[in-house]
Amino acid sequence: MTKKVLLLPGDGIGPEIVAQAENVLIHLIENFDLDVELDTDVVGGAAYDLTETPLPEQTLNKALQADAVLLGAVGGHKWEPLEREVRPEKALLDLRSRLELFANLRPAMLYPQLVNASSLKRDRIENLDLMIIRELTGGIYFGEPRGVFEEGGERVGINTYRYSESEIERIAHVGFKTAQLRNGRLCSVDKANVLEVTELWREVVTEVGKEYPDVELSHMYVDNAAMQLVRAPKQFDVIVTGNMFGDILSDVAAMLTGSIGMLPSASLDSNGKGLYEPVHGSAPDIAGQNKANPLATIMSVSLMLRYSLNRADLANRINLAVENVLGNGARTFDIAEGETYISTTDMGEQVVTAIK
Incomplete structure (x- = not known):
């Protein structure tokens, strides 16, 4: 067809x-x-x-x-x-x-031909091959309420960071299945130490992980993940994360x-x-x-x-x-x-x- x-x-x-x-x-x-x-x-x-x-x-x-x-x-x-x-x-x-x-x-x-075009040292990036999986239709880019409002005599900007359990499960399965086809390692990136929505993210990803015993699951806070991407990027195989974090981390990975x-x-x-x-x-x-x-x-x-x-x-x-x-x-x-x-x-x- x-x-x-x-x-x-x-x-x-x-x-x-x-x-x-x-x-x-x-x-x-x-x-x-x-x-x-x-x-x-x-x-x-x-x-x-x-x-x-x-x-x-x-x-x-x-x-x-x-x-x-x-x-x-x-x-x-x-x-x-x-x-x-x-x-x-x-x-x-x-x-x-x-x-x-x-x-x-x-x-x-x-590509090996471009190893000198990266801003990182050769030994840090040679043979780099990682995959970032970003949830794309939820999170803070789509959450409601949102907008700029008058409150107490001044403007207030509001965006809502929201994820449902089913949305997290759906993208987690993609992450685990992708890791199965690669090197069997999945890093879930969140900010569970300060954001309740990503605390739920971590809990749900961990639960889904029980269905994939052949995949090694790890968790990392987004600020540390950004640092690790430029410190030792080859430690990652597959990264799964939410909409906003994925947007940022994938641009960091671009320069590698x-x-x-x-x-x-x-x-x-x-x-x-x-x-x-x-x-x-x-x-x-x-x-x-x-x-x-x-x-x-x-x-x-x-x-x-x-x-x-x-x-x-x-x-x-x-x-x-x-x-x-x-x-x-x-x-x-x-x-x-x-x-x-x-x-x-x-x-x-x-x-x-x-x-x-």
Whole structure:
């Protein structure tokens, strides 16, 4: 059966990097028997400029009907003065919520060719390969009540950090099952010493862990986890944590790999449908300059092939192509150790050539 993939380039560098990922998909469709139908629509600031909403009904309906969605990036300085409900970032939150994408997988793997691009010493990061699993549809980003209110003659900002037992159980199972497929170690990150909601998180994860005797479970406070990620990152195999903590820790892990431009992500529902996107943002300062790194987006296609399109063989082919391109010395400006670097377009073309 033909699978449907929706491309949402978005804002900033989004159109440039998604174009290269689209070229990879087209090459696989034409040469490797990938039975996929591609469609494209607007989201974020680009959508607001056309429709005065960051997530038009047409885009949402296409996303609901698709088997997988590839997103570039949303947001930029241009739209920051807008009311929060119509800012580009609201589209991303709504997509995650409406598509019930509760599990965000963010692998952080250091290619050996980029060991000198990281800010950490070689012995701390060489052979780094860890997975951060972030709960994506709960926690403080979605809790109610929220907002800015008048109280006692001054403004008061409120956000609610909330998790139900079932939400924690659901993401914990993803964490344990992922650890089973890797090295059998799961670290659950919380702040149970001061936040009751994460005290519940720790209790529930511990209970779920009894179903996975083959996985070694540990717990760590989020402040210590942030420190350990830059002190001794290779101690981790799989990390599972809540929405806000996962957002922060995955960006810390990004720099271990040499550049945030190297990190893909997958946001999955319970049936394998997913939204795939690079971890980085829209980078408006370099938009339109053909210098953004498309590799995180291309590797997001690899995750899409593995988790939503059932083509692990092609996912492996993309990963090998990226490794070969880096091995041949190709670098965009964010990972270039000297002054010589290639364009977004050149990097995408080299990956397509390496896939051949």
